[in-house]
Amino acid sequence: MSGKPTSGRAWHKKGGGDRFRPSGPxxxxxxxxxxxxxxxxxxxxxxxxxxxxxxxxxxARLTSEIGTLRIVPELVRPSAINALLGVDAVHQGLxxxxxxxxxxxxxxxxxxxxLLALDQITDPHNVGAIVRTAAAFGVAGIITTARHSPNATGxxxxxxxGGLEHVPLVVVRNxxxxxxxxxxxxxxxxxxxxxxxxxxxxVRPRRPAVxxxxxxxxxxxxxxxxxxxxxxxxxxxxEIRSLNVSNAAAITLYxxxxxxxx
Numbered sequence: 001m002s003g004k005p006t007s008g009r010a011w012h013k014k015g016g017g018d019r020f021r022p023s024g025p026x027x028x029x030x031x032x033x034x035x036x037x038x039x040x041x042x043x044x045x046x047x048x049x050x051x052x053x054x055x056x057x058x059x060a061r062l063t064s065e066i067g068t069l070r071i072v073p074e075l076v077r078p079s080a081i082n083a084l085l086g087v088d089a090v091h092q093g094l095x096x097x098x099x100x101x102x103x104x105x106x107x108x109x110x111x112x113x114x115l116l117a118l119d120q121i122t123d124p125h126n127v128g129a130i131v132r133t134a135a136a137f138g139v140a141g142i143i144t145t146a147r148h149s150p151n152a153t154g155x156x157x158x159x160x161x162g163g164l165e166h167v168p169l170v171v172v173r174n175x176x177x178x179x180x181x182x183x184x185x186x187x188x189x190x191x192x193x194x195x196x197x198x199x200x201x202x203v204r205p206r207r208p209a210v211x212x213x214x215x216x217x218x219x220x221x222x223x224x225x226x227x228x229x230x231x232x233x234x235x236x237x238x239e240i241r242s243l244n245v246s247n248a249a250a251i252t253l254y255x256x257x258x259x260x261x262x
Contacts, residue, residue, distance in 0.1 A: 013173045028067060030100050030153035033091040035061075040162030041098055047165065053081055054117045058093030090158070100152060104141060104168035112184060113140035113209040114256075119175055119224045121245060122215065124150040128159025129246035130213070135163035137253040143178055143210070162213055166168040178226035182210055183217070191220050191228035192252055194242060199235040202252075213252075216245050 029050060032038050041047045041063065047072040054062065055078050062069060081095045096166055098244055109115065116139055121127055127150055134142055149171070150156050152164055172178045179189050190203060193214040214220035225231060233244070243251070 005034040009240060016029070026183045028099070029097045030151070030157070031085075032096040032098060032126035032153070032157045033085060033089060033094055034158045034161075035092045035094060036162035037157045037164070038096045040165040041067060041096055043102075044067060044165040045070075047101060049096065050099070051097040053084075053095040053114040055081070055093030055115045062094075101164065101168070104170045106143070106170055106172065106181060109141045109170065110208075112207045114141065114207060114253075115141050115143060115182070115187070116249065117175060117179065117212045118145075118149065118217070119209050119212060119214045119220050120145065120148040121213060122148055122150060124154070124156035125159045125197060126216070126244065126246045128156040128161075128163075130170075130249045131163040131167055133163075133250045134248065135160075135166040137169055139253070141168045141170050143175065145170060145175050146171050146173055176227045177223070179210065179212065182208075183227070183229070188230070190229045190252075190256070191225055191229040191231045192233070192248060193220055193225065194233055195219075196231035196233040198230055200232045200255050201235055202212065203230060203232050203256065205256045209255065209256065211249070212250055213245055213249055 018100070027081045034040050035058075040050075041049070042052075042062070043066065052073040053076045054073045056075060056117075059073060061253075063224055074150060078093060079092075079094065081091045082089070082094060085091055112244070114137075116130065116134055116241075118127065118130070127144075131142060152169060183189055186208060187207050188209040189212060190209060192200075192214070212220060212224060214224070218230075234248060
């Protein structure tokens with residue numbers, strides 16, 4: 001499809017000034033905005049695209065770094081995207097409506113994988129940051145629940161900074177049952193817990209494994225804890241003994257990454 005921009009249906013005259021008429025996505029579409037989420041989605045042939053709004057500067061950067069686009073963009077002013085997202089959204093002149101990525105199944109994950117499992121982490125900023133870190137460390141999939149989890153759109157996608165295109169989300173009905181199934185497949189289930197008896201520095205990198213993260217404040221639910229093979233804590237040395245869950249995820253993934261020569 002040609003990447004030639006169009007602005008014919010995006011702008012309307014009203015009261016002597018240009019006004020953008022926002023038309024938000026339907027229930028089956030998701031919204032991506034910002035440079036990394038949108039550019040990574042444009043580069044992902046498996047992501048079906050529906051509508052791309054770009055400012056003049058953003059379009060110049062896209063065509064310079066990506067080349068021909070998979071969708072005809074609509075050239076708009078920044079205020080047009082503000083009208084859809086709100087003035088506080090850092091969209092960098094890019095707004096994309098697309099289909100969700102196809103869902104993955106637990107059985108589709110490799111038998112030698114490193115996985116993350118999220119136990120009712122509801123804050124989209126945290127989940128997005130975890131997705132971004134997971135993509136950086138080669139995590140094969142993130143298991144989350146159908147309830148008490150944010151949708152993979154908007155703020156979550158922005159925080160993931162393109163990571164959604166590289167790490168599949170596996171949505172399950174019951175996290176405990178999924179952890180039990182993974183245990184039967186030989187996965188070591190490592191629960192991150194501030195009260196864990198084992199410190200993270202003595203847990204050796206291993207595959208296959210699933211790192212289980214709990215919500216801030218509540219931590220891991222009791223049933224989830226019971227399904228873990230080991231409960232590990234980060235061995236803090238300073239006065240503050242807790243971290244944001246996304247920061248804790250990054251530390252854990254680094255600690256459990258194989259080392260050359262180890």
